[in-house]
Amino acid sequence: MLETKALTKNFGGLCAVNKLNLSIQAGEIVGLIGPNGAGKTTVFNLITGFYRASSGEILFNGKNLVGQKPHRIAESGIVRTFQIAKLFPNFTVLQNLRAASHLFIRVNLWEAIFRTSSYRRKEANGLDHAMKALRFLGLDSLKDEFARILPHGHQKLLGIAMALAASPELLLLDEPLEGMNPKEVDRALDIIAGIRAQGVTILLIEHNMRAVMRICDRIVVINFGQEIAKGSPEEIRQNKDVIKAYLGTSENGN
Amino acid sequence: MAIVCLGCVVPIVMKGNEYYLHIYIICVINIILASSLRAIATTGQVSIGQAGFMAIGAYTSAILATKFNFPTYSALLMGGLAAMVLAALIGYPLARVRTVYFVMVTMFLGEIIRLVLFEWRTMTGGSTGMMGIPRPEAFSILGILQIDFSNRFQFCYLALAVLLLILLALYNIERSHFGTVFAAIGQEESVSSSVGINVARYKVIIFSLASFFTGLAGGLYGHYMTVLNPDSFGTFASLYIVIYVIVGGRKFTGPISGAIILTLIPEIFGGLKEYQPFIFVIVLFLVVFLLPGGLSELPDRMKPQIRKILKRGFRIA
Numbered sequence: 001m002l003e004t005k006a007l008t009k010n011f012g013g014l015c016a017v018n019k020l021n022l023s024i025q026a027g028e029i030v031g032l033i034g035p036n037g038a039g040k041t042t043v044f045n046l047i048t049g050f051y052r053a054s055s056g057e058i059l060f061n062g063k064n065l066v067g068q069k070p071h072r073i074a075e076s077g078i079v080r081t082f083q084i085a086k087l088f089p090n091f092t093v094l095q096n097l098r099a100a101s102h103l104f105i106r107v108n109l110w111e112a113i114f115r116t117s118s119y120r121r122k123e124a125n126g127l128d129h130a131m132k133a134l135r136f137l138g139l140d141s142l143k144d145e146f147a148r149i150l151p152h153g154h155q156k157l158l159g160i161a162m163a164l165a166a167s168p169e170l171l172l173l174d175e176p177l178e179g180m181n182p183k184e185v186d187r188a189l190d191i192i193a194g195i196r197a198q199g200v201t202i203l204l205i206e207h208n209m210r211a212v213m214r215i216c217d218r219i220v221v222i223n224f225g226q227e228i229a230k231g232s233p234e235e236i237r238q239n240k241d242v243i244k245a246y247l248g249t250s251e252n253g254n
Numbered sequence: 255m256a257i258v259c260l261g262c263v264v265p266i267v268m269k270g271n272e273y274y275l276h277i278y279i280i281c282v283i284n285i286i287l288a289s290s291l292r293a294i295a296t297t298g299q300v301s302i303g304q305a306g307f308m309a310i311g312a313y314t315s316a317i318l319a320t321k322f323n324f325p326t327y328s329a330l331l332m333g334g335l336a337a338m339v340l341a342a343l344i345g346y347p348l349a350r351v352r353t354v355y356f357v358m359v360t361m362f363l364g365e366i367i368r369l370v371l372f373e374w375r376t377m378t379g380g381s382t383g384m385m386g387i388p389r390p391e392a393f394s395i396l397g398i399l400q401i402d403f404s405n406r407f408q409f410c411y412l413a414l415a416v417l418l419l420i421l422l423a424l425y426n427i428e429r430s431h432f433g434t435v436f437a438a439i440g441q442e443e444s445v446s447s448s449v450g451i452n453v454a455r456y457k458v459i460i461f462s463l464a465s466f467f468t469g470l471a472g473g474l475y476g477h478y479m480t481v482l483n484p485d486s487f488g489t490f491a492s493l494y495i496v497i498y499v500i501v502g503g504r505k506f507t508g509p510i511s512g513a514i515i516l517t518l519i520p521e522i523f524g525g526l527k528e529y530q531p532f533i534f535v536i537v538l539f540l541v542v543f544l545l546p547g548g549l550s551e552l553p554d555r556m557k558p559q560i561r562k563i564l565k566r567g568f569r570i571a
Contacts, residue, residue: 048448050444069447070448071446071447071450074447074448074450075450079449079450080448082448086442086444086445087442088437088441088442089442090441091434091441095434098431098434099434099435099438099449102431102450102451103449103450107430107431109432109459109463112426112430113423113426113427114426115426119430123430162449163448163449166448166450
């Protein structure tokens with residue numbers, strides 16, 4: 001489904017991502033892990049078009065995405081969340097979702113100015129679509145709260161709900177569990193599994209090793225922008241290079 | 255609704271007084287300018303070149319009507335369209351610059367337009383300006399209804415009709431999905447594009463549409479005044495529009511109240527016309543410090559106060 005070929009990104013003299021070859025099959029949950037500064041988020045920014053690759057290719061269903069604008073990439077079916085829950089803070093939860101349902105609504109300006117019946121129908125469908133995403137994440141009771149006052153865990157969930165509302169084929173989650181307590185983590189993992197059950201492929205960055213081991217089919221480990229290991233959670237657990245990269249902390253730490 | 259009725263009734267009350275009618279028309283034009291600017295501002299950008307687009311509308315309409323014998327109404331429309339086309343053309347490169355850079359580029363754009371009008375003497379009359387711009391001609395609908403907007407009292411209703419149509423369009427846009435998208439872009443561009451919103455495209459859409467309305471306001475101004483001069487469309491004129499919006503506040507009704515108050519204040523203090531910038535700055539400071547949300551926040555702020563006073567009143571009784 002998604003394949004990167006020798007994907008490279010240089011910032012000046014610094015090589016953030018170095019000849020990375022990723023391959024993700026439809027229906028998988030793939031974990032992308034590595035120590036801080038390994039280049040994980042840069043990979044996300046490259047795939048979603050926020051950064052432009054210095055060299056290499058990103059193939060999504062056979063089409064090269066390099067050089068495309070973020071909104072075009074979202075339109076073709078890759079949607080991301082952000083590490084620090086980035087939302088529309090001055091919108092209510094529901095308004096956040098309505099903005100995120102943009103690709104689903106598709107109205108033109110004349111319909112909106114004259115409020116035609118087809119426009120009102122599309123708007124109502126958009127509301128259903130937004131509410132469905134909210135209900136799936138269990139946020140429907142909070143729909144009229146302002147996003148900025150939500151607790152951190154809920155903001156993270158809202159970020160995922162917004163990404164889902166854009167109807168992705170491939171969902172990129174950037175540290176979805178960061179800052180959550182164990183109970184919230186369990187719930188978030190259920191939700192992620194539920195998203196996969198709907199047929200959405202998932203690539204996720206996460207530092208919570210126990211959770212990564214539990215939910216991922218495959219794991220790719222990178223360090224200094226280079227792949228150092230890949231395989232099933234079990235294989236990664238045994239891998240000497242990975243243990244070295246993490247200085248052994250992740251083994252018994254988390 | 256009450257405001258619409260008020261807008262209709264006020265010219266009748268003031269019918270005898272040409273000076274009051276003049277202020278009314280200027281108020282209406284300023285409300286169009288301020289509401290259009292606010293629409294652009296919802297995407298997080300403030301243009302300091304809107305007087306330039308107003309000038310494009312005014313001069314296009316005036317030139318078409320005087321030199322090419324266009325009927326006034328189609329000339330007005332063409333003026334708006336000319337402003338819109340220019341806005342759409344420069345909109346794409348402009349959508350790439352943000353914050354203070356956007357402000358600077360739009361400011362220079364407005365100034366360039368003014369200079370072109372100044373120098374293109376054969377068409378625009380240069381610094382002497384244009385004269386003899388016709389008032390809208392009378393027409394009849396199906397030979398039954400005679401409609402005439404040519405004298406000052408009648409022109410009030412033409413201006414009011416244009417204003418109401420524009421406000422209705424802006425209001426419908428604001429409460430539609432487009433309004434949500436514009437406000438989303440104004441808050442977080444990166445999140446907007448990550449959910450598939452074409453940020454540049456939507457910025458161009460609202461910038462062009464608002465400039466169309468601004469051009470219409472310019473056309474109205476030209477056909478009302480019947481004379482035009484490039485000096486009416488300088489950077490100060492653009493800045494005044496920004497001040498209307500800041501004083502009025504973020505809400506939909508904000509620019510309406512801001513434009514009305516700031517058009518009236520210099521007139522109330524009759525002889526102070528030359529001190530207009532000074533007065534505006536004082537009002538601006540007062541509002542920014544005392545009412546940071548602008549005048550449109552006033553009703554919401556006063557509600558608890560009034561309730562308190564009412565309660566106390568009852569207790570005493």
